Structure formats: C-alpha cells, structure tokens
Amino acid sequence: MNATLELDVLSVVLLIFAIALASRSLQSKPNNRWYILSAVTLLIVIGTELFAYQVDDIGVSSQIAPHRITNVLGFGLSPIVCYFLFRYISHTKYQQRSKWLFLPFSINGLLSILSYFNGWYFYVDAMNVYRRGPIFALATLNMLFYYGLCIVFLVKTLRAYEASDRPLLLFILATPIIGAAIQIVFPPVLTLWPGIALSLLLFYLFSQEQYYSFDVLTGLRNRSTFMRDLSDLQRICKGPATIVVCDVNELKKANDTYGHASGDALLVHAGGLLERCFRGVGKAYRIGGDEFAVISTKEEPLEVERSLSLLESQIKLYNKTGPVPLSLAIGWSWCESCGGNLFNTYVAADNNMYDTKEKMKQGRR
Incomplete structure (x- = not known):
C-alpha cells in the first residue's frame, strides 16, 4: 500500500469517528447536521x-467510463465539503445570503x-490515461473560496476565544493548507x-470544548467560565479589577406578554450590548437566566464608568425602536488588588445590583 492510500484509509477512519461523535x-x-x-x-x-x-489501468478501455465518472464526482463534490463546513461554523449568520453561496459550487x-x-x-483519453484539463485550477479555486469563507469568519470571531485557544484554532485552520x-x-x-479530514475532526473536538465554555443563546462566556476566570484572576493577578453585574x-x-422568543431576543440583545460597550475594557459573561457580568482589569474604574454610560445610552436608543423594552439593573464594585479579594468584589457587585433593582421596582410603583 503506497503512502497516499494509507493516508486516505486513515482519513476514512478519522471521518467515521467524527461522524459518530457528531x-x-x-x-x-x-x-x-452541517458538520x-x-x-x-x-x-x-x-x-x-x-x-x-482501481480503474486507472493504462490501455483498459472498459475502465474509461468509470474513471471519468469517478473524477466527475470528485471534482463536483470537492467545494461542497467546505460549503457545508462554512454553514456549520457560521450558524445562522449567513442565512439571508445562503442562496448566493449555492452559485459557485x-x-x-x-x-x-x-x-x-x-x-x-x-x-481521460482513449488509453485510460488521466491528465489535468486547461481550467483544472478553477476547481481548486472554487473549493478554496468556501474554505476562505471559513477562515474569514473564524478570524473575525477570534477575539471571542481565550488567548490560549487561539493558537490551536489557527493550527486547525492551517492543517489543510499544510496538506x-x-x-x-x-x-x-x-x-x-x-489534511481536510484531520482539520474537520480537530475542529469538531475544538468546537465541542468551546460549547461548554460559551452560552448557546447569547454567545457570551457562561457561568462556569466566569467562575474559572475569577479563580484564575484571583490567583495570578495582583493588580486592580472591577466586577459589573447586570x-x-x-x-x-x-415572556408572558410578547412570548418566549421575544424574551430570548431581549437576552441576546442585552448580551450583544454588553459585549460591544465593554469591548477592550472587559470580558462579558451570561452567568444566569437573566443575569450578566463583566470582569475588567483596567487600572482605574473610570473606563468601566464610561462603558456603563455608553451602555445606558445604547439601551435608550434601542428602546426608541425595539419591539420589547429593555431595562437593566446594574451593580459594580472595584478592588485595588485581585489577590484574595475578587470573589468578595463579585459579591459586593451582586449586592449593589440587587439594591439597584429594588430601587427601580420602588420607582415603578
């Protein structure tokens, strides 16, 4: 068995394993299903x-038709592999443009x-000898178009991943290129x-690991990641930190008035506003059903205050046209040193949030 056959057989085993997992x-x-x-x-x-x-024996005329059909299938399906992969990693973000994505393949x-x-x-000539055609490169470019979309999408979302995860993701993306x-x-x-088979398996394993670190609905980091980051920060960081709870x-x-779908949309929008308003200032998390948090390690709480002010203005802007009004009760607390104090800072921020929430309830009465 030559090296190519061995690699193909190994790829088949990897893919069957990946399909079984998915x-x-x-x-x-x-x-x-897209994966x-x-x-x-x-x-x-x-x-x-x-x-x-099995059908490339030179001079065997009976193998010419199967040889050609095999190549038709191979060339025709190659870009669809990367198209389906793009649909898997991009979720629903490109639904409206999906009809145009059918055109190249x-x-x-x-x-x-x-x-x-x-x-x-x-x-495949009369002697059953295979040769590349004059526009052979176009088939490769077609496949690379879809794989390029995968890379562009993942690079755009790279900042959503932890710094320790980014090199692994980049390696997974580079595997087919290395191949x-x-x-x-x-x-x-x-x-x-x-290379693509290995990349598919590695990406699935990577995405499943990320699945347990991120909230499915909002795409923000989840509570388990929040508690882990608090613990890590308290252990390794000696500088100041701010915790915001919303x-x-x-x-x-x-949910009762507009339906649960509208309630979910409200949570998604609240998470999106937090992510944007605190970009470059802190990490946003969804830590409960309707509760969010932000961890910031900026030296002064002034930048956090600016982000909170921006968040308030964005909520007002949203409520002018939004179908469901959004209101957030917010509390925050700052500590001069993370070491041994960060969980206490979180508790203080949480208590401040509940105090704010109670005052807002009294104001509505």
Missing part, C-alpha cells in the same frame, strides 16, 4: 479517489459534468484531503 448529539445540537454533511461528502470524495486507483458541478465530454477539468503545500512539493503524495428587569413579564 451524530450522538444531533438532537440537542441540530447545527451538527455531518461535510464529513459524509468528504468521505465520498475520498472514496472516489480510492476507487480511481453549482457552476463547478456543471463544469465537472461537462468535463466528462470536453476535458475542461480533467481528461496542500506538502502535495505541491511532493505531487505523488496526495495530502490535501487527509440583571434584565421584568424578563418574565416580557
């Missing part, structure tokens, strides 16, 4: 590559079929698809 949580995570589709499509593509080894599929007859992408580079340097060793007022009333 299928186990499909009911609770419906978005996994499974990507992995299954890649399995088919690698299958066409393995089958091509649809054209690629048509060109793949036509290549059976005219040899644009590939040519392509090896294939260019050593053409007989086909490492592009094994609670969405009358969320139950919003």
